[in-house]
Amino acid sequence: MADIFTSDNLIFMLKGAGVSLLLALGAVVIGCVIGILFAAAKLSKSKLLRAIGTVYVEIFRGTPMLLQVLFFYLGVPVLYQRITGTRMSADPYMVGLIALSCNSGAYQTELIRSGIQAVDKGQWEAGETLGISYPVMMKEIILPQAFKHIIPPLVSEFITLIKDSSLISNIGALELLYSAQVLGKRYYDYLDPLILAGVMYLCMTVLTSYLSRKVERRMTLSD
Amino acid sequence: MIKVEHLHKSFGELKALHDINLEVKEGEIVCLIGPSGSGKSTLCRCIHGLEKPDSGDIYLEGERMDPSQPAKYAEQRKKMGFVFQHFNLFTNKTVLDNCMLAQTSVAGKTKEEAEQTAMELLARVGLADKRDAYPNKLSGGQKQRVAIARALCMNPEIMLFDEPTSALDPEMIKEVLEVMKDLGTNGMTMVVVTHEMGFARKVADRVVFLDGGEIVEQAPSEQFFSNPQSERAKDFLSKVFYD
Numbered sequence: 240m241a242d243i244f245t246s247d248n249l250i251f252m253l254k255g256a257g258v259s260l261l262l263a264l265g266a267v268v269i270g271c272v273i274g275i276l277f278a279a280a281k282l283s284k285s286k287l288l289r290a291i292g293t294v295y296v297e298i299f300r301g302t303p304m305l306l307q308v309l310f311f312y313l314g315v316p317v318l319y320q321r322i323t324g325t326r327m328s329a330d331p332y333m334v335g336l337i338a339l340s341c342n343s344g345a346y347q348t349e350l351i352r353s354g355i356q357a358v359d360k361g362q363w364e365a366g367e368t369l370g371i372s373y374p375v376m377m378k379e380i381i382l383p384q385a386f387k388h389i390i391p392p393l394v395s396e397f398i399t400l401i402k403d404s405s406l407i408s409n410i411g412a413l414e415l416l417y418s419a420q421v422l423g424k425r426y427y428d429y430l431d432p433l434i435l436a437g438v439m440y441l442c443m444t445v446l447t448s449y450l451s452r453k454v455e456r457r458m459t460l461s462d
Numbered sequence: 463m464i465k466v467e468h469l470h471k472s473f474g475e476l477k478a479l480h481d482i483n484l485e486v487k488e489g490e491i492v493c494l495i496g497p498s499g500s501g502k503s504t505l506c507r508c509i510h511g512l513e514k515p516d517s518g519d520i521y522l523e524g525e526r527m528d529p530s531q532p533a534k535y536a537e538q539r540k541k542m543g544f545v546f547q548h549f550n551l552f553t554n555k556t557v558l559d560n561c562m563l564a565q566t567s568v569a570g571k572t573k574e575e576a577e578q579t580a581m582e583l584l585a586r587v588g589l590a591d592k593r594d595a596y597p598n599k600l601s602g603g604q605k606q607r608v609a610i611a612r613a614l615c616m617n618p619e620i621m622l623f624d625e626p627t628s629a630l631d632p633e634m635i636k637e638v639l640e641v642m643k644d645l646g647t648n649g650m651t652m653v654v655v656t657h658e659m660g661f662a663r664k665v666a667d668r669v670v671f672l673d674g675g676e677i678v679e680q681a682p683s684e685q686f687f688s689n690p691q692s693e694r695a696k697d698f699l700s701k702v703f704y705d
């Protein structure tokens with residue numbers, strides 16, 4: 240039983256945890272960029288842009304994430320082949336990152352939109368009377384203030400991503416859950432690797448919320 | 463300098479402004495006074511374009527302001543500075559950065575030039591030592607003086623004030639009015655919405671009295687206060703002056 244916890248196996252699992260963490264980090268950052276763009280679209284005066292934003296958000300929030308992962312991994316290559324006539328091979332890590340980012344982008348769109356709307360309208364009006372352009376206003380004034388409001392929900396989005404990155408195990412990316420399954424299969428023992436994976440997930444999520452609470456406290460102090 | 467012709471503005475059913483005609487000459491200080499809800503803020507905001515009038519025209523130095531010509535319209539708006547009741551300082555920026563952002567991003571000045579202008583104007587409102595403070599560390603009076611300096615940094619020809627002292631504690635009203643008076647003495651054209659009757663009487667050249675979205679009466683300030691013509695102005699003045 241216990242001979243499953245060799246240092247090699249532990250390193251193997253830790254590597255998997257690293258992949259999970261990197262996937263989540265990458266997705267939260269890319270998702271944030273997506274979120275800013277689509278939030279701006281949803282808040283714009285143009286009906287078309289607003290519609291595009293809404294459709295994007297609804298699609299990614301309204302379908303199962305596993306379906307999205309499989310769609311990008313198995314569906315998109317077929318689509319690519321139909322259109323271009325040439326094959327493409329999908330890298331599971333890359334596809335996983337894209338799927339997670341797109342999904343998180345939809346949730347972050349709503350978060351960032353509400354954050355932007357929570358910024359005092361007077362800030363926009365001051366910018367308007369000074370002649371400051373929309374992009375400068377967004378970058379210098381509105382987004383920094385919006386993000387201050389939405390850091391807590393962004394952190395829980397990150398925690399969700401750490402857990403949801405386990406869905407990528409379905410397409411063969413060696414992240415934490417799939418690493419546990421590989422060990423389980425090798426030793427005909429799923430219990431210990433799954434418990435170990437669970438503990439590692441917990442370490443990552445609990446540590447993240449602990450750190451974020453500390454940062455938050457410091458930020459409210461500096462306010 | 464500014465000419466408003468047949469300006470109408472409604473919010474849904476509510477007629478906030480009805481057929482407003484107003485002229486402000488260069489160097490003139492005009493106070494807009496009137497009861498709450500009479501349309502003073504709306505008029506002030508329409509002049510700058512923060513509210514879009516339903517109909518009517520606004521001329522700046524003889525040229526019509528026309529939002530359908532965005533480039534020219536933007537240039538015209540740059541000639542006006544605006545001061546809000548609630549200051550609207552950028553809360554995530556220091557006092558100095560508040561004063562520099564538009565200079566560097568709109569007027570195309572270098573950081574050095576922008577900082578020099580900002581410091582000159584902050585010194586003029588007596589707040590040079592607060593350059594690195596964030597707005598939430600300032601008193602209301604200080605915030606409003608920074609807001610005035612920030613607007614002046616863009617070198618406007620006209621300053622519009624929408625109740626600049628209404629959100630202030632009583633002991634801070636004077637420091638802001640002093641800054642405004644000083645501006646007027648130096649020849650700035652100003653339109654001031656205010657409930658400070660002392661300021662309107664002593665500093666303004668002319669008083670425009672609004673009620674129910676209409677200009678009921680306008681007169682040189684001394685004349686308006688000592689000898690109001692309309693019943694509504696008399697009534698208003700009897701309510702605001704306690705004796």
Ligand SMILES: Nc1ncnc2c1ncn2[C@@H]1O[C@H](COP(=O)(O)OP(=O)(O)OP(=O)(O)O)[C@@H](O)[C@H]1O
Pocket residue numbers: 473476477478496497498499500501502503504505
């Ligand atoms: N954005 C808006 N939407 C709807 N109604 C508005 C809006 N702004 C102003 N109003 C209404 O228009 C009328 C004129 O308002 P305005 O703010 O110009 O009055 P005011 O003279 O500045 O009053 P106060 O002294 O209270 O500031 C009021 O009845 C007000 O409720």
Ligand SMILES: [Mg+2]
Pocket residue numbers: 502503504625
């Ligand atoms: Mg008002």
